[in-house]
Structures are given as C-alpha cells and as structure tokens.
Amino acid sequence: MANQAFLQYISDQLLMLKQAGRYRQPRIIDSPTDRRVMIDEKSYLAFCSNNYLGLANGERLKAAAAAAIREYGWGSGASRLISGSLRPHQALEEALARFKAVQSSIVFPTGYMANLGVISAVAGRKDTVIIDRLCHASIVDGCRLSQARLQVYPHCELNVLEGILKRSQNYARRLIITDSIFSMDGDIAPLPGLVSLARQYGAILMLDEAHATGVLGEHGRGAVEHFKLKDEPDIVMGTLSKAVGSLGGFVAGNSELTDFLRQRARSFIYTTALPPAACAASIAGLKIITGEPQLRQQLRQNTDYLNAGLIKLGFDAVGSMPLGSATPIIPIMLGDEARVMQAAAYLFEHGILIPGIRPPTVPRGKCRLRISLMATHTQADLDCLLDILRGI
Numbered sequence: 001m002a003n004q005a006f007l008q009y010i011s012d013q014l015l016m017l018k019q020a021g022r023y024r025q026p027r028i029i030d031s032p033t034d035r036r037v038m039i040d041e042k043s044y045l046a047f048c049s050n051n052y053l054g055l056a057n058g059e060r061l062k063a064a065a066a067a068a069i070r071e072y073g074w075g076s077g078a079s080r081l082i083s084g085s086l087r088p089h090q091a092l093e094e095a096l097a098r099f100k101a102v103q104s105s106i107v108f109p110t111g112y113m114a115n116l117g118v119i120s121a122v123a124g125r126k127d128t129v130i131i132d133r134l135c136h137a138s139i140v141d142g143c144r145l146s147q148a149r150l151q152v153y154p155h156c157e158l159n160v161l162e163g164i165l166k167r168s169q170n171y172a173r174r175l176i177i178t179d180s181i182f183s184m185d186g187d188i189a190p191l192p193g194l195v196s197l198a199r200q201y202g203a204i205l206m207l208d209e210a211h212a213t214g215v216l217g218e219h220g221r222g223a224v225e226h227f228k229l230k231d232e233p234d235i236v237m238g239t240l241s242k243a244v245g246s247l248g249g250f251v252a253g254n255s256e257l258t259d260f261l262r263q264r265a266r267s268f269i270y271t272t273a274l275p276p277a278a279c280a281a282s283i284a285g286l287k288i289i290t291g292e293p294q295l296r297q298q299l300r301q302n303t304d305y306l307n308a309g310l311i312k313l314g315f316d317a318v319g320s321m322p323l324g325s326a327t328p329i330i331p332i333m334l335g336d337e338a339r340v341m342q343a344a345a346y347l348f349e350h351g352i353l354i355p356g357i358r359p360p361t362v363p364r365g366k367c368r369l370r371i372s373l374m375a376t377h378t379q380a381d382l383d384c385l386l387d388i389l390r391g392i
C-alpha cells in the first residue's frame with residue numbers, strides 16, 4: 001500500500017503553495033517560440049524567451065536538424081563515452097572551439113548539467129566556492145553537489161569578495177563563479193576586476209556565459225570578448241539554448257581542461273548524449289551568430305529603444321545600470337509579489353506575455369516583470385508594449 005504519510009506531505013505542500021499564491025503551472029503554447037505565440041487560439045506578443053536572435057524557429061536551424069534526423073535518426077542511444085558520440089557531437093565541439101577562438105570544447109546535454117558537472121569536477125570537500133549572490137540556480141546546485149564550502153558575496157561587490165578571498169587562504173582550491181549577464185537582472189558582471197582578484201589571490205575564476213553567448217562581443221563570443229580581456233577566466237561555460245536557438249551546454253577552453261572534464265564531469269559521463277539533430281541545429285545557429293552581426297546590432301537597437309521608452313514612462317527599468325550598457329534582459333522592478341502578479345495578468349489580458357518573477361527565483365521584495373527582447377521584435381511591437389505598460 002502507498003505510504004500515506006508521504007502522500008499527505010505532498011498534498012500539504014501543494015495546498016500551502018496554493019494558499020501562498022506560489023503554485024505554478026506551465027502555460028501551454030500552441031505555436032513555435034517566436035516574437036508572437038499562440039495560446040488558447042489567441043495570439044500574444046511574447047517578451048519572455050531567451051531566443052534573443054530569433055533563431056529557434058528559423059528555417060536554417062530547422063533544415064539542419066531535419067537533415068541530421070534523416071542521416072542519424074533522432075535519439076543518440078547512449079551516453080557520450082559509451083556509443084552516444086555521433087559525428088555531429090564532434091562537429092559541434094569543433095565548431096564551438098572555433099566560435100570561441102579556443103583550443104577545444106566539451107558539450108553537455110544542457111547548460112544546467114554543464115554547471116553541475118563542471119563545478120563538482122573542479123571543487124571538492126577541501127575547497128571553497130565563492131559565488132555572486134545572484135548566480136543562477138544551476139551554479140548554486142553545482143556548488144552543493146561539489147560539497148565544497150559555499151560562500152556568497154553581495155551582487156558584484158568586489159571589495160567583499162576580496163575580503164572572503166583574504167580569509168580563505170587555508171582551502172586547497174578557491175573557485176570564484178559568476179554569471180556574465182545575470183539572468184534576472186540583465187546586468188553584466190565586472191569581469192576585469194574579477195579576473196584581477198582571481199589572479200592576485202591565486203583563485204580559479206569560472207564564468208557562465210549563458211545569456212552573453214551570441215549577444216555580447218563583436219563576434220557574439222560573450223563577455224570575455226565584450227571586455228576585450230587578454231587574461232581570460234580559467235573556465236568559461238555557456239549554453240546553446242538561448243541566443244543559439246538550440247539545446248545543450250558547453251565549456252570552451254584549453255584542451256586539457258575539456259579532456260579533464262570528459263574524465264570527471266558526471267553529468268557528461270552518466271547521461272544520454274544530446275540528439276545529433278540538436279547538435280546540427282546548434283552548428284547552424286553558431287554559423288548565423290558569426291556571419292550575421294546585424295542581428296546583434298538589431299537586438300541592441302531594440303534594447304536601447306525600449307529602455308528609452310520605459311524611462312520616459314517613469315519606470316525603474318534598468319535598476320542600477322545606466323542606460324546604454326543594457327542587455328536584452330530588462331527587469332521592471334515592482335517590489336511586491338501581488339503587484340507583479342497583477343501586472344503580469346493585466347499584460348496577458350492585453351495580449352502581452354511577460355512573466356512575473358518572484359521568490360524563490362528572486363529575493364522577497366524584489367519581484368519584477370522580466371522583459372526579454374529579441375532581434376526580431378519590430379518597433380511596432382515595442383511601441384505596443386510601451387503603450388500597454390502605461391496601464392500598469
């Protein structure tokens with residue numbers, strides 16, 4: 001017979017979430033993910049995906065995936081080290097190394113799994129991991145899995161980070177980790193300062209370029225390129241699931257590092273490899289990112305246009321960031337949870353899809369609407385959004 005105490009626990013938890021207004025259910029979309037989506041037979045303007053360059057539903061990614069399906073079938077059938085490494089996996093790792101202008105890369109099934117695998121391979125019980133307060137959940141989970149001592153510094157406060165580094169000399173290894181573009185705030189980590197602190201104190205620096213890949217830098221390589229860093233972080237990871245329009249996580253860097261991760265990263269070793277078609281689509285996405293910088297320019301223009309409009313409307317739109325340094329993630333800070341959920345519902349009623357972000361994703365009192373822009377949004381789309389935002 002089923003464990004009654006366990007069933008009771010589950011139903012109490014669900015009830016508690018419902019009573020607290022924290023019960024969440026996915027909204028089902030009946031169309032490809034694009035600047036407009038269909039929900040319950042109604043069309044919505046969407047400002048909520050990480051498909052920043054609009055590639056996910058593009059003909060070239062679809063054609064690349066379809067061709068790979070015809071040649072290799074759908075599933076990969078096994079983990080990478082058994083028999084799941086098909087030619088498209090190798091081709092993607094080579095394409096990523098070329099894209100990032102480094103020696104080598106290693107691909108994981110998702111960015112989440114890349115973070116889990118890398119952090120737990122690099123840090124252990126005798127080490128400490130020091131992360132920005134606003135690092136993504138996958139970084140936090142990777143740190144927990146590593147069993148290293150987790151220390152957190154306030155968002156982008158390098159003087160506090162330095163204090164922690166000074167007090168942490170007795171750990172075998174010290175690993176500093178930061179997002180390059182923070183996923184809920186849209187600001188950019190102070191990378192030059194982080195690199196110099198890591199060097200000064202002999203720490204390892206790991207950078208998560210999930211939201212910066214394809215978005216920042218002249219060739220879309222990310223924040224390392226954006227800051228024109230000569231001395232690079234020790235570990236750079238990213239995802240293929242956002243601007244690249246596909247699926248997968250990766251680390252790109254020197255070949256000994258990727259070789260080490262192939263031996264030690266459990267989320268690479270003990271899971272089935274990506275479908276080869278996802279690799280083919282990623283290769284097509286990387287090619288577009290490299291060959292069509294105008295997409296990035298358009299995204300930047302859309303970002304500047306919307307920021308200017310939001311400021312005119314009097315929103316606290318860009319938080320601590322000056323206008324002009326913005327990324328396509330634009331939070332509108334509304335503070336209170338009820339206010340944010342009301343605003344999101346109002347937008348939805350008016351044909352706009354923007355999620356309300358609340359705890360546990362962001363701290364209490366820092367609830368926000370998280371707008372994310374695409375290069376393919378038109379000026380009319382942005383004007384429509386601004387017009388409707390006036391109503392909140």
Ligand SMILES: Cc1ncc(COP(=O)(O)O)c(C=O)c1O
Binds near residue numbers: 240241
């Ligand atoms: C900063 C950051 N790192 C990692 C991830 C995980 O990437 P993926 O969605 O490919 O698992 C995300 C995505 O949500 C992210 O925002």
